[in-house]
Amino acid sequence: MSSDLRDDDKQRVRDASNIVDIVGQHVALRPRGREFVGLCPFHDDHTPSMAVIPHKDIFYCHACGTGGDVFSFVQKFHRMEFRPALEYLAQRAGIELKPATAKQAATERDGFDSNSIAEANGIAHIFFRAILAHAEHGERARTLIDRRGISAQMVQEFELGAAPQRFDGFLLKVQSLARSEELFVAAHLLKKRDAGGFYDTFRDRLMFPIHDQMGRVIAFGARRIDDNDQPKYLNSAESPLFHKSDTLYGLRQAARSIQREGRAVIVEGYTDVIACHQAGFTNVVGTLGTALTIGHARTLRRLCDEIVLLFDGDQAGTKAADRAIDVFFNEDIDVRIATLSSHTDAKDPDELLARTDGPATLKAALDLGTPLLEYRFDRIRLAWAGKGPSALNKALTEEIKHLADLGLTNLEPRKRALIMRRLHEITGLDHKTLTDTLPSARARKPRQAPEESATNWSQPGRALPAPHALLGCLLIEPKLWRAHAQDLALLPTGERFDTPTIAMLADCIMGLMRSGQDPSLEAVLDAEHRPEVQAAAIGLATATETQTERNMDRVRTLFEHCLSTLWADHHSSPTDRPPTGDSTDALQQRLDRLRQSRERLPTSARANPWRMKRPT
Structure with missing residues (x-):
């Protein structure tokens, strides 16, 4: 821990910070057993993959492998270093920290x-x-x-x-x-x-x-x-x-209401946002003079299931609605368009809400909002009315090409079928004729899955290598090291790790053991400030718990088997030499003892003892 912190500062702040409350400020969470689940904010998540585990004070995403404690969540979500994250959480909890050193203060100042x-x-x-x-x-x-x-x-x-x-x-x-x-x-x-x-x-x-x-x-x-x-x-x-592309005005004030109501309303101006909040519409946020972006969509998708876009209904509002289709087409969230011009002559919410009947009129406009695609199809129907066959065919081809470019062919089947049915209703063309138009359109590439993370070991069927399984066993049953201290101290595992992050985790675990501490997951999270190392620790611990079904006898057997495998691998090469101060006979006795543990494993486990399933 850095020298500018009192030894107990981090623990005091952690004890005073409810991780469910902190994460829940940024992501809509729902209970599932002893955990809470929600959409992961660190990758393009469409099914709740992130778990918040309050009895362990950690979070972990089973899809992308990101995880850690309350400090690493704040660090990663808000792109900040450890000290500012600590100060924010301390201020939130009413805890006074030791001031930063003069050197650190100068660095932050300059x-x-x-x-x-x-x-x-x-x-x-x-x-x-x-x-x-x-x-x-x-x-x-x-x-x-x-x-x-x-x-x-x-x-x-x-x-x-x-x-x-x-x-x-x-x-x-x-x-x-x-x-x-x-x-x-x-x-x-x-x-x-x-x-x-x-x-x-x-x-x-x-x-x-x-x-x-x-x-x-x-x-x-x-x-x-x-x-x-x-x-x-x-x-x-x-x-x-x-960054304007992922910032919404008033989100800090509106986040709780958005989560509670399950709906966010987007307007265009600062005073529109304030007028709405003043009138009791506290789930309203605003763009910052920019068009809607995917960043805005994903920020809100983590908090609610529905977005209402409130437009004036003039030509600018129509263009904004068209841009919204491009932004939200592939996003798993319901979007509605509400237009003021259908209900009032007021040009914006600020002007409308200054009137006596303004709040009731605005509520009606929001409640009667049209689903985004329906809004688009209503405009298409009006635009295509009265067109001759040639003009209609040209307009249809352009529209389907536009939808295909947005990702029509990659949508989930029910949503794609709904779009094709609406086009059929507008044009009278059968499904085959409409579908035949699609191959000529340039389809957008399918949504990319999150990049594979070296710390993401909870994927279904993922094989956990012996060095990683060894670390996982120590994290969930830390007292194991005391019975095998000599073996672990002499085991040259550093070069066996496939990423620097896992190697750093191993160094942290070995450092705790050298100082006489049990290398529990809690101890690692307390000693480590780097979010990527915390995520690796949680990922390995979660994967090992899943494989062993939290049965401590199985954990011990797996641990001894991993030691046996690593000793056998290391000493099978004729170029390897016994460590100084230990005889070959002593090493062989140790190896034989560890190999015996392998025979206690079921045959299926000996074949592949690290195969795992994803937690349900």
Whole structure:
């Protein structure tokens, strides 16, 4: 454990952090026996492959092999190092940590990685909120807030702020802190002057902080206060911390409601999101001035089963709906299109909800949303009405080609059959005629399975090599090493591991044994901060438990068999020499004793004792 932590810091934070609550903030979980299961956020998961095991304080994906404790989940999900993950969980639990060393603090202060940019954004966020509350400098922004009907509660909930009407307002704040301006340039909060010096990026604007699900400010949206300023909205540029393609405004505030209701609503603007929340529609999020992406779809798919896209119904909304079909076509989630123009003349949710009947009208629009493909087919029917045979054939060919390019031929059969039936209803053409059109279309490649992970040993029928099975036995029955300490200490297994990750796990286990500790899974997770090594440990432990059906006699037999196999393999070569300080006779006696354990195994197990089935 690093020197800048008290020995008990990590354990105190782990004890205070409920892994089900932490993972459940980011993924919809449902109970299954003693575990909770959900879609894995670390690969393109379509069936719940990730298990959260509260009595062990771990999570593990049986599909991609990713796993670890609560720290590694936060590290991997939010792309951060161990120390920031520890600090976040400690703050969440109300635990005070020992401050970072001066050297580490200097590194975080002077570096421009995601953690440094998050720190810079945090400084700006406090500044903007203070400006909004300032009697003079925040008056113009408060007037705009009042004019838009945003309540004081929403100002607090969404943590709105204001940028002052000057070029050096925030710059002076940075300089008063004796911080490097370059960091704030990297965070897109300051800009460089051509003639030298710096100036504020955001001036005279209402500030909307954009949070990740941990609560960190990762970027800002800024709306003009003066109607003559351009552009109307100004967003932070992308950074190591902020990626528009997978970020949704208001998700931090909406996540719990989305999980509870099983449905997310997507709108287009910051004020639309806030107006919806103010009216009680707390499952609403917004895009950041960009088109919907697969990243948005998969972020929400982990939280709910249905998405409603709320559009204005004008030409821009129609184009947005077409883009949504491209994004969601292959995603295993129900998507509906709701249009305001079918229910009201209001141009957006913000305007609608300012009216007395606004909430009821919006609820009706959302509840009567049209399934995404039905929306597409309704528009096709209108567009094709009255076309002659030649024009209809051309339009049909283009539509089927577009659907095939999206992946029609690779859809699961029922969904593909539904699409073909709807095309039949529109065109009157039989199934064979429609199907014959498909070969000429360029089909999208099938969805790729997650890349095979060296730590993913729980796949059905996966054979676990003897060195890996040996480690798995130690993880689930750690006291085994005490009876075989000499054999394990002399066993040269390092070169036998097929990946550096497993080799690092072996080093960790051997290190614990050398210090006199039992190498339990819990001890390894406590000693190791690297998520990939934690995942390897959980994967091997899970696989070994599955194979041995958690029967400790079988674990011991498998362990002794693995030792026997490894000794036999290593000493069968004439070039091998006994380790110094041990006679050949002693080694042979040890080998004979270990080989005897193999004879106690059933014949089927001797043939392939490491074949496993996936847990159900």
